[in-house]
Amino acid sequence: MLHTEPIVTLLARPAFTEPAHLPVRWLGESTDGERLAEFAGRLCYMSQANPADRGTREYLENIKRQAHGSVLEHANYSLLVEGVSRALTHELVRHRAGFAFSQLSQRYVDESEANFVVPPAIIGDAELEATWREQVESAQAAYVALVEALMARYSWVESRVHRRKMAREAARGVLPNSTETKIVVTANARAWRTMLELRAGEGADLEIRRLAVAILRVMQREAPALFSDFEIYVADDRREAARAGFHKV
Ligand SMILES: Cc1cc2nc3c(=O)[nH]c(=O)nc-3n(C[C@H](O)[C@H](O)[C@H](O)COP(=O)(O)OP(=O)(O)OC[C@H]3O[C@@H](n4cnc5c(N)ncnc54)[C@H](O)[C@@H]3O)c2cc1C
Structure with a gap:
C-alpha cells in the first residue's frame, strides 16, 4: 500500500x-x-x-x-502518527525538549509487507512515480531475500526470536527512506x-x-x-x- x-x-x-x-x-x-x-x-x-x-x-x-x-x-x-516515512521520523525525533517518542521497531517487526510513503513532490507525475515505485519494490524484494538467507545462515542460533532479530536488523539496511512507519x-x-x-x-x-x-x-x-x-x-x-x-x- x-x-x-x-x-x-x-x-x-x-x-x-x-x-x-x-x-x-x-x-x-x-x-x-x-x-x-x-x-x-x-x-x-x-x-x-x-x-x-x-x-x-x-x-x-x-x-x-x-x-x-x-x-x-x-x-x-x-x-499516533501513521502513514509517514522513516525519513520524516528521523527529522521529527530531533525535537528534544518536552517530547517523548515510541516508534515501530524495524528489528522486531517484519517489513516484508511494509507500506511506503510517496514523497509529496512526486505525487501526480506518473513517470516519476513509476521510477520511485520500481526502486522501492526492488528494495523490498531484496529485503525479503536477505531475511530468508540470514535466517538460514544463522540457523544454529537457538532462539528463533533472536535469529529473526539478527536477520531483520541486517536486512533493513536496504529498505528505503520512504518506508512507512x-x-x-x-x-x-x-x-x-x-x-x-x-x-x-x-x-x-x-x-x-x-x-x-x-x-x-x-x-x-x-x-x-x-x-x-x-x-x-x-x-x-x-x-x-x-x-x-x-x-x-
Ligand atoms: C528546515 C530545517 C532544516 C534542518 N536541517 C538540518 C540538517 O541539515 N542537519 C541536521 O543535523 N539537522 C537539521 N535540522 C534539525 C535542526 O538542527 C534541529 O535539530 C531541529 O529542528 C530541532 O530543533 P531544536 O533543537 O530547536 O528543537 P528542540 O530539541 O525541540 O528544542 C527546543 C528548544 O529548546 C532549547 N534546547 C533544547 N535542547 C537544548 C540544549 N541541549 N541546549 C540548549 N537549549 C536547548 C532550544 O531553545 C531549542 O530551540 C533542520 C531543521 C529544519 C527545521
Whole structure:
C-alpha cells in the first residue's frame, strides 16, 4: 500500500481537576488543557479571582504575547502518527525538549509487507512515480531475500526470536527512506509549538511540513487558545505552510 497523506490520531489530552481550595473564576469557553495552563499561570500571581475579567482564551493570548510559555508546558497531548516515512521520523525525533517518542521497531517487526510513503513532490507525475515505485519494490524484494538467507545462515542460533532479530536488523539496511512507519509522539503544548513553527514553515521538508500542518489542525481544534495564533496559508510553492503569530513563546 502507498500512503499519500499522514494519518494523525489524538491518543491523549489533559484531564484538569480543579482543587477545591483554589477555585478560579473561569470565564468563556475552554478545554481542560487550556484550563490547566490558565490555572498554572494564575497560581504565579494568585489571581484566581480573575480581576481583569479575562476569558480563558483571552488570558492565554496574553500569556503568549508576554512569552510566559512555561505555563503551556503543563498541557501534554499524545498523537499516533501513521502513514509517514522513516525519513520524516528521523527529522521529527530531533525535537528534544518536552517530547517523548515510541516508534515501530524495524528489528522486531517484519517489513516484508511494509507500506511506503510517496514523497509529496512526486505525487501526480506518473513517470516519476513509476521510477520511485520500481526502486522501492526492488528494495523490498531484496529485503525479503536477505531475511530468508540470514535466517538460514544463522540457523544454529537457538532462539528463533533472536535469529529473526539478527536477520531483520541486517536486512533493513536496504529498505528505503520512504518506508512507512508509525510513531506515538507526546509533547507539551510549548514543545508542540516550537516543532510546528519549525516544521510547518516553508523551509521544512515537504512531507514533515504537511504533517505539521495536519497536527496544527488537530491541535487548533483541541486547544484553540494554545495554537490560535498560527496561521495556515498556501505558500508560493502551492503547498500549505503555517506561521506562528508569537515566535517561540
Ligand atoms: C528546515 C530545517 C532544516 C534542518 N536541517 C538540518 C540538517 O541539515 N542537519 C541536521 O543535523 N539537522 C537539521 N535540522 C534539525 C535542526 O538542527 C534541529 O535539530 C531541529 O529542528 C530541532 O530543533 P531544536 O533543537 O530547536 O528543537 P528542540 O530539541 O525541540 O528544542 C527546543 C528548544 O529548546 C532549547 N534546547 C533544547 N535542547 C537544548 C540544549 N541541549 N541546549 C540548549 N537549549 C536547548 C532550544 O531553545 C531549542 O530551540 C533542520 C531543521 C529544519 C527545521
